[in-house]
Amino acid sequence: MKLSTMGRVMVFLAALLVVIALGCTPAAPTAPPATPTVKTQTLTVYSGRAEGLVKPIIDQFSKSTGINVQVRYAGTSELAATILEEGKNSPADVFFAQDPGGLGAVESLLTRLPDSILDLVEPGFHPNEGRWVGISGRARVIAYNTQKVKESDLPDDIFGLTDPKWKGRIGWAPTNASFQAMVTAMRKLWGEEKTRQWLVGIQANNPKVYANNTAQVNAVGAGEIDVAMPNHYYLYGIMQDKGESFPVRNYHPRAGGPGAVILVAGAGILETSKNKEAAEKFVEFMLSPVAQQYFAGQTFEYPVTKGVKTHRLLTPLSDIKSPEISMSDMTDLKGTLDLLRGTGVVP
Amino acid sequence: MMRHARPPAVLWLSATLTAIGVLLPLAYLVLRASGAGMELWSLLFRTRTLDILGRTLILVIAVIGISLAISLPLAWLTQRTDLPLRRMWSILTVLPLVIPSYVAGFVIVAALGPRGILQQALAGPFGVERLPDIYGFPGAFLAVTLVAYPYILLPLQASIRGLDPRIEEVARSLGHGRWDTFRRVVLPQLRPAMAAGVLLVGLYTLRDFGAVSLLRYETFTWAIYLQYQTSFDRILAAGLSLVLVFMALAILFLEFHTRGKSHYHRTAASVSRSPAYVKLGRWQWPALGFCALVVLVALVMPVSILSYWLVRGFSGGGALWQTTGYALNSAYVSGLAAVVTAIAAISVAVLDVRYPSLFSRLLERITYIGFALPGIVIALALVFFGANYATLVYQTLALLVFAYAVLFLPQAVGSVRSSLLQVSPRLEEAARSLGRTPLQVLAAVTLPLVRPGILAGAGLVFLTTMKELPATLLLSPIGFKTLATSIWSATSEGSFARAAFPAVLLILLSSVPMAFLIVRGG
Known part of the structure; x- marks a missing residue:
């Protein structure tokens, strides 16, 4: 007996469902994580900072280095929770966060940044362990x-x-x-x-x-x-x-x-990243004069590196009596x- | 006889996979919460938790109550009376469903908040300096109701249309008055549709985040979000989510017990003629006023405020072109979600109604759990399982669509189920007796008969997927943007003006299938 058209559509759709569902059946946990099908120079960034704010400067990074950047935009805390759930299988290379709390939450999954990067910022703008670095400052x-x-x-x-x-x-x-x-x-x-x-x-x-x-x-x-x-x-x-x-x-x-107090938005590189070199270039670029000038001019934030001018409307950092406090102390949420x-x- | 037949294997397979999908988030929650120690208990048993629990329940009950009070008269007026422009009202009153709750929240704050549009308007002529505070219960109640009441209205309209007018005529001929007939004959027949709608409204209120957070009414879902947002505490969030699951189970249990053992189907396959429309006479004006008031508050107000923002903040064509691309993405992924979810829903509903067993009953009930949980919980559960056990599909459309199915399945199950209840099993038995296999009967007899229910269910899933946010943000393929995510990114930068265009587009785009559904159904 032939199935009606409706029936055939149904069978096809049921098959589709099965395929989709099978894709989600748990595989053995020991199976090696499938390497994302990316070319050598594609960087994956999870950004808790809004797209309108950071996309232009990320585009500029891609343009000047030839490194392709894929960005997932969502709230900093949602992304931190995502990174924690993904664990060692996280596809992310860089976590660009809105606040120290989000970075602190995933600190154990971040790698120590090289001194060449940490030295770019004032000592107060990265935690002592150096697993992430401030990119821009904001005053309370x-x-x-x-x-x-x-x-x-x-x-x-x-x-x-x-x-x-x-x-x-x-x-x-x-x-x-x-x-x-x-x-x-x-x-x-x-x-x-x-x-x-x-x-x-x-x-x-x-x-x-x-x-x-x-x-x-x-x-x-x-x-x-x-x-x-x-x-x-x-x-x-x-x-x-x-x-x-x-x-x-x-x-x-x-x-x-x-x-x-002066707080920072910052970035860290995941321990599991397979593109650490490109990731370091990314973080370094965000601390370059071009990027720092961008944050100062476009998002009205305070630059964290020396020699970059703050926006004319802003009170200069030197005029703010901000307290001495280590970024490491700021992650005890x-x-x-x-x-x-x-x-x-x-x- | 047929009732005892074994269901076709395809049904079993599809239903079992559905069950696994629905249970994944639960498994995740239990896994996470079991990592907690005494801390979880002390958090759960604070008086504050009870406080939030109480507030949540009050909101749920209030929203259900008012939604019923709005929907019953609306459904009856637009389906059974000579109300002028009936068709138009029946579409317009359901349309608020397409408005995302976070947009409704923004709009209500803008319109009714302190220094909002209403206050400004009243300040001039009447010197009103202060409006009653909209934040807290009143605002949350209003916002959630506006986006949730169509969950009752929609199935109710469909159900009234599907009623056999002859039953009422029999009641009338036996000497029952109009009101008596409505109460004793019509209302009981509407019970499955009403119950399905009440269930969705209740569960939706439990899980809503956008409206309650913008209007600052502390519900359980908000408390769960705060765990993630403020302390990155997945364990406590899981504990609170499990409490939400228990609340949902309680609602489900209650609803289950209101279901009678009555039959709702008629013997003939179609209505032989349309029912006589009640003449409203001078009641026409209050009836029109009521419809207009609902449409004004729930549809005209949000759309005109959005349009105002749109006109004020209009900027260039480049962004417009990009947003059109996002609209295509939205429609594409929502369409996929609608199809997949409809199939899962058919298998669940057919098993439940035609092959009742403990398994099929349980399955039908647990599909609702996903709908009661905040989107972020389901999203993180699938992040966990996807990234660690299904890396091939992680952050692909397949897993995203799967997430939508888990989230929105009950919308489709409810509508397919109530449709199926109106179809007489005698027809299927006749087909069986003519030698068709159960699967052939399903394809050739049952499905065509419940098509309105399937379409309505798939339509609902399509609309809610269009506005879904947390799962879309976390599980979509990287760089995949939809209208909902672009509204989110604009508002997260504090720009209502840039949020207005995608929001208006979202509403317009969703209105088309919505209107089509209602027109086709009518």
Whole structure:
């Protein structure tokens, strides 16, 4: 008996399903990982940094070295989790992350970078073990609404925001990785107890919670809140859209402290990479004057190498009283989270 | 007699593979959570966890309740009354399904947030300085409802269309009033469709991330994401996900027990004539107002805000051309996902309805688990299995489509199943008695009869795949971009203007098959 057309389509499709499903049947774990079918000079980068920000400079790298680069863009934490799940079979050569936390999470899977790369940046911009390196710097700031607050009214130190006079006027994004990195810096600089007091004090001031930094800065501009705690560059991105009349400015706490800490976005090379040479070239290129100038000019970040000018709108690094803190200390997220959970700041 | 026949081997094979696929994420979660020590228990038993659990349940119940309240009248008005422009309303009211929840979230914040469009509009003439806070429950409730209620409306419309009007006529002729007939005859017949829809809405609410995170309402799924995002803690995330699985199982169990043993099919294969349409008379105006209100809030508001962003941020043709390429990718991969998922769904539904056994029952139930889990959990489970045990397909379209099937299978299973329940097994028995093998019967009799259900199910999978994000980001072939990922990358850079074009394109592109589905079905 012949099958109807529908039936034949069904059988074909069922076969297709079987093929797809079989492809996913577990093979013996000992089987050698299939080498991705790539030519000798193709580099795979997992980028937690947004495509619009880094694609132009990656293209420039490809152009000048002839190395083809494939990039997977996703959130830094999702990519870190992906790299952890992939383990030794990760197809990634380079992890380009938005924050030290993401790099710290996969640190055990990264290889030590050669001194020739580490020496390009100021010593504070890579962890002591040298498994990753900062590519660009971002300053923690207090962003304030210029129509509602005078800079002179802002506290010398971020601890001053616990003063009850700020009640109902503060915004923060406690789930944001940079915010948490700042809290890690607080724990190192202030100790656990003072950090806890700060968190409790801010909460007593009924801060508005935002999902991310852009939302925070926009809310300051809209007058929803008077001050927020973002990274410095979100403001300039918004000013590009809305003009310099946007009524928000950044304030780097004049007495320094953790509220004025400089964080980095960075990159590391995976231990399992089969293209380590090309990967090193990639990281090196990101620290070249061309790339550093790009980050300074296009993404309003701070260069991490010497001799590159910061953007005219930015406070020069030398004028910020940023605290001395090692990048190795910045990866202890565990303790920070326990504290944030313990104080009920994050779920 | 036929009921005791053995199901064709193809069905078994396909269903077993489906079961394996659905169980992979569970296996992964158990594997990860078993690596946890006391820490997991102390995290799970904090009062805060109970808090989140309570909030999640409240949201689930509220969204289900309001979705039913919206969908029942809408479905009845558009299928059984002389409502003007019935066809148009029946399409427009289902269309919000194509809007991604993260877009709905953004739009609601922009429209109703503090200093949002509504406040600005009211500030001038009325001097309104402050709107009631949209963040938290109200906003999340609104956003999730807007994108989820069509999950009930869609099967309900189909089911009302498939009703045999003669049963109602018999009830009327036996002296039952219109309302009595509806309550005692129509409503019970709609139960499978309603249950399938309620299940999807409930599970969808459990797993939604975009809307609840943007509107800052702490549900379980948000808590799970936070584990990944803030502490890179896969173990605790797995523990919390297992709690979500238990919640899903509880919902599934409840729904299972509302299923009666009643039959919903009629003996003839098709309706001999269309039902008499109820004359609305002066009720026409409130009815029109109700439809218009739903369409205004759920469709016109989001689309016009997106268009506003689009016009304001329009920039050059290069990006447009590129985005068209992403649209093709979206449509291609969603089409594949729809086909593969429909096949898996057919095997599951046919086994469950025609060859009931403990295995087929269990299988039908567990397919729903994938739909209750946050996308990131399923994605990471398949990253783990793919990278370590299936390197050949890892980061290929095959594994991506597989992930979509695991995620969206229940949408198709539900709709094929309710369609199948309306087909009388007598027809199949007749074909068997004429010497056809079970497989031939399936192909020549059953499938053509449940085609509306298959199309509706595949259509739903297509639409949800179009907007899927976490699995697409992590599992797609490297460099493979879709409309959803380009919306994500624009918003992650804080640019609504650049997100607007792919978002509008996504909505337009999804509307076409959606409208087609409804028109064909009607």
